[in-house]
Amino acid sequence: MAETIRRPGLDDQGFIAREGSLARVPAVFRPVVAAARDRLPEVFGARLHSAYLYGSVPRGTARVGRSDLDLLVALRDEPTDADRDAVRALGEAVDARFPQIDGVGTLLYGRDRLLGERERYDLAWFVACLCTPLLGEDLAEQLPRYRPDSLLARETNGDLARWLPRWRERIAGANATEEARRPLVRFMSRHLVRTGFTLVMPRWNGWTSDLREMAEAFAGFYPERAAQLRTAARYGYEPVGDPDVLRAYVDDLGPWLAAEYARVHGVKDPRPGD
Structure with a gap:
């Protein structure tokens, strides 16, 4: 059996280490x-x-x-x-x-x-x-210690399908200006990159909060979607106000990611107000 590689972000027992101080x-x-x-x-x-x-x-x-x-x-x-x-x-x-x-x-x-x-x-x-x-x-x-497993993946980001209709409403309600769209691009880019990362997190076996590192981890498992997530990571740091970016998020990348997430990890348990 192939040896499991331990990535950054874990302690010597394989738990996610607390980041920041x-x-x-x-x-x-x-x-x-x-x-x-x-x-x-x-x-x-x-x-x-x-x-x-x-x-x-x-x-x-x-x-x-x-x-x-x-x-x-x-x-x-x-x-x-x-x-x-x-x-x-x-x-x-x-x-x-x-x-x-x-x-x-x-x-x-x-x-x-x-x-x-x-x-x-x-x-x-x-x-x-x-x-x-x-x-x-x-x-x-x-609280307990946490490992980068499928349960954690499901319960952190397994609700993208429920978010997408709300995102479409926010896009439709945004003022038709680049300045108004830029915060939406930043927010949605970050959400999609983090979801893409936690999709592969158990297989990658580590943790990072760096969007570019997240996109690279994802790329190793889904090369056909790698360019999209790398671009989203860039926009998470340097957002643009392009309406085509937002449409691609809710019409293509987002629905694909939600479906693949449900297939791999299942769907997050609903919370009050969902």
Whole structure:
């Protein structure tokens, strides 16, 4: 039997290693992180359980003026619409104050949902492996270790077929300008590349958050679609506002990827609101 190759992103036991750390935050972004850290307790008080960084800033790969600040906030109870409005206002204030970032995105969840069985291989994995503790008690201490297996693949990205109709609606509702389409291209490019990567992740046997590395891993198993995913990876970093790109995503690459994902890993269990 052929020897299994262990790729980057795993520890010596074959579990996905937690990526990112506060020590990796580039100096230019540290005042941004500090401002967010200081503001969150002011907004939520004792309801705040914990907060985390994720994305390029804690990985040390953020680009000045191009990267956004990504946060995940866990509350002791379920968030309300007023809570979502509050984190949106906080993000807008931090974004306006610091030109080195291009926006602030905040995920907001209740602690019980993040620790619940239904999210064990989706949001919980995200916290345990892709989030860097910023405030409070680290939920990862109550979560299992994760391997890059088919169950994780299914529960993280096995819902693309449910997303595609919503994407078509967003495309139809976007203003007919290049500037309005560019964020959609960036978002959908990243989603498709990550889905393509997790499709092959168990066979590749590793983890990476780099879009180009994801596309190359995918290319080794689906050479006939390699060029499309490599292009999507490029647009994930440098988006264009071309409507043909969006149409190709929802009419060709997206439907193919959703069908192949279902064939290989099955379909993600529905979540409330799906």
